[in-house]
Amino acid sequence: MKKSVEILGLPIISITEGRELGISKSLLMDAQNGRVSALIIEDEDWYRGVKLLPYESVIAIGDDAITIISSENILKLNEATEYEPLLDANVRVIDTKAITKSGSIQGKVTEIFIDDDGRIAKCEINAEHPDNAGEVKEITADQVSIFGKQVTIIDSKVPEKGTKLVGTEKKTELGKIETKPAEKVEVAPATEVAAPIVPEPAAESEKKPAETIKHEAEPAKSSADNKAAEERHRRFLLGKKAGRRITTDNGIVIVESGADITEEVLQKAKLANKFVELSMNVQ
Numbered sequence: 349m350k351k352s353v354e355i356l357g358l359p360i361i362s363i364t365e366g367r368e369l370g371i372s373k374s375l376l377m378d379a380q381n382g383r384v385s386a387l388i389i390e391d392e393d394w395y396r397g398v399k400l401l402p403y404e405s406v407i408a409i410g411d412d413a414i415t416i417i418s419s420e421n422i423l424k425l426n427e428a429t430e431y432e433p434l435l436d437a438n439v440r441v442i443d444t445k446a447i448t449k450s451g452s453i454q455g456k457v458t459e460i461f462i463d464d465d466g467r468i469a470k471c472e473i474n475a476e477h478p479d480n481a482g483e484v485k486e487i488t489a490d491q492v493s494i495f496g497k498q499v500t501i502i503d504s505k506v507p508e509k510g511t512k513l514v515g516t517e518k519k520t521e522l523g524k525i526e527t528k529p530a531e532k533v534e535v536a537p538a539t540e541v542a543a544p545i546v547p548e549p550a551a552e553s554e555k556k557p558a559e560t561i562k563h564e565a566e567p568a569k570s571s572a573d574n575k576a577a578e579e580r581h582r583r584f585l586l587g588k589k590a591g592r593r594i595t596t597d598n599g600i601v602i603v604e605s606g607a608d609i610t611e612e613v614l615q616k617a618k619l620a621n622k623f624v625e626l627s628m629n630v631q
Contacts, residue, residue, distance in 0.1 A: 349461050349469055350409055352442065360389055360401060360422070361413045369419050376400065376431060379439040379495040384466040386431060387414070388624075389422065396584065398435070398628045400428050403466040425628055435628070437497065444500045446473045449493065457500050458484070468492075471500065584627075585609050591629035596620040606631075 352375060360369045370391030378385040387401040405421040406414055416422075425432075446454040459472035468489045475483040487502060494501040590603040594617065602616045603609060609630065617626045 349463055352460050352462065354411075355387070355409055355414070355462070358409070358412070358414045360387075361415050362418045363407065363415050364418045367419065369416075369422060370399065372401075372414055375440075376434050377437075377439045377441055377495070378434055379437065379441070379497075382468045382489055382492065382495060384462055384468070385434055386428075396627075397630075398425050398624055399423065400425070400431055435625075438625075439495060439497050441468070441471070441495050441500065444496065444498055446471070446487075446500045446502055448502045454485075454502060455483075461486075468495070582614055585614060585630065586611070589631040590626070591631050594622055594626055594629065596622065602626070 356372055356374065358372050360372060361367070362369055370389040372387045373390040374388045375384050376386040376388055377383075384403050386403055387406070389399050389401055391399065400423045401414075401416065401421060402423070405416050407417065408415050423431075441460055442457055444457050446457055448454065453476070455473045455475040457471050458474045461469045461471070463469045470486050470488045471492065472484060472486050475485070491503055492500060493503050586609060588609050590605055590607050590609060590613075592605045594602045596602060596616075597620070600620075602620060602622055603613045603626070607613075609626070613626075617623050
């Protein structure tokens with residue numbers, strides 16, 4: 349089992365060619381089935397478009413590299429049409445709000461744990477409520493009802509009206525609840541309800557902010573390398589036409605389908621973190 353932070357930023361190595369084929373940049377999620385479908389990789393020609401490594405093509409994910417059979421395992425976008433719906437959905441899981449079916453906000457998903465077959469095993473949630481802000485707990489994948497674009501829905505049981513549960517929950521490990529048969533107790537209207545159980549504070553080592561984790565996952569690059577890559581990308585995109593409408597996450601149009609890609613469009617795409625999506629959809 350691996351955390352996403354232990355996968356992102358690793359080099360992709362072909363064991364039959366002895367070549368480094370790129371860097372794992374992000375995870376392509378199959379939210380409906382709760383698994384990682386592919387790795388989005390970045391190589392020296394990344395400005396020419398997105399490339400995908402199907403998760404089933406991964407031989408192993410080690411501490412220092414991801415190994416595959418050969419470069420033929422890596423797909424260009426025009427060879428991976430089956431993945432286009434997942435790219436359009438763009439569900440990331442991490443940074444979504446975790447909310448129970450009863451409408452209780454549990455916090456924000458800050459990390460996911462991935463089994464060897466690509467399935468999400470569990471999620472790490474950082475509480476945001478003022479009463480327990482900064483506390484971290486884990487939920488298993490079978491406790492999740494839906495992995496959504498903005499919200500992760502967690503299964504929960506809602507007590508019947510007019511009753512309360514007495515001694516039904518017992519704290520065990522952090523973020524895990526042991527459930528016992530509930531005793532039904534009649535409660536008159538306006539009776540004080542038992543105080544909610546607050547998880548014990550997590551260890552300081554578990555409270556690492558999501559921003560810090562993402563920063564550590566990024567491969568180290570010099571300022572000069574970043575500027576050179578950005579300039580190549582800009583020259584490649586300028587003057588081309590958008591293959592479809594590109595919008596920000598809140599629906600603001602960056603460029604219409606068929607419109608010219610200008611400096612202004614590139615600036616908007618950069619600010620909205622839509623460079624990769626724009627690169628995938630050019631004519």
